[in-house]
Amino acid sequence: MPGDLIQNYLSDLAVRLPGPARTRMAILAEINDSLTDAVEAHTAQGLTPSEAAEAAVTDFGDPIAIGAEFAPVIAAGQAHRYGIGFLVTGPIVGGLWLTTAALMPTPHLSLTVVIAAVVLAVVLAASVPCAVFAVAATGRASRWLVTRPTAALRAVTITAMGAIVGDASLLLLLVTQATTLPGSLATLPAALASTASLTRLALASHSTRQLVLTRATVT
Amino acid sequence: MRAETLKGHLDGLLLAVLADGPRHGYGIIEALRSGSGGRFDLPKGTIYPALHRLEQAGLVRGDWSNQTGRRRRTYHLTPAGLRHLSAERTTWREFSAGVTALLEGTPCPAT
16 A cells, blocks of 8 residues: 555654654654655656655655654754753752742751752853753854764753752752751742752753663764 | 765755745755756655754744645745855855866866
8 A cells, every 4th residue: 555655664764763752743744745745746757656655765765864864953953952941940940949048047057058059069060051052052053063963962961960960959958958957948939949949850850861862863 | 966975065955945935845855856957866855854954053944834734844045044055155166166177177267
């Protein structure tokens, strides 16, 4: 069946495309449209539907090669989106924690606080430049900023791991503060900040897994 | 012509094809083939990753439409794409003049 040939080709290509399902579905829809055009053109030239479908998938190229060419493009899009996500959520999460610290009824500078501050400074120093680079290298600046496709992926993975370490440190600090100095925290800001960090911790963990999976497909 | 030969020029060719107006993927493939007198008959699939890369760079824009009862993605050149195409044309003229002079053994016109 001609339709089966096209569907088999798309299925073959689908397993070779990395990235989020929505991105892959959009690419496959576009290619399906192109193959349909090709089948119509071949049929108009006198081929049978089966011959036309066969010619369309042959002309389109080896799904392994097409998948390999798409992988760095999808990876760049993924690095761009995740990079923007971290750059947008960073100030929000940071702002909530700063508010929590500012509203502490009895500020207390302990060794734990100092260690957490050092960890956060290191995390910020590594994560922010990496996120900025990932966004720049995969967006409009990619016209001038030529980098290896894996560089942006690696950079945004560092940012994601930094977010995990940063959020985990802040949550640990909160628990330590709440247990050693009960009543030292304003409840609402602390609840909001910890919810934001827990949410980002989950998203950053998910992002890291996705980025590692995508990285494996980019040569 | 082998796809490998065209690899470094594909972005410029795609921009040039879109300079004539918006096209969907298959239209771009056909324009490349007919515009080159059948010389550039690439594996059709290779243009899609290139189009998506150009879109990420802001040089083309792809929009989905559903005018004929079928979802189609149409690409058009952005103002930045038009400027980039102009720069590509200049670079190509200089490059081709140099290569032609060397391969044909003719004097290279001064730039």
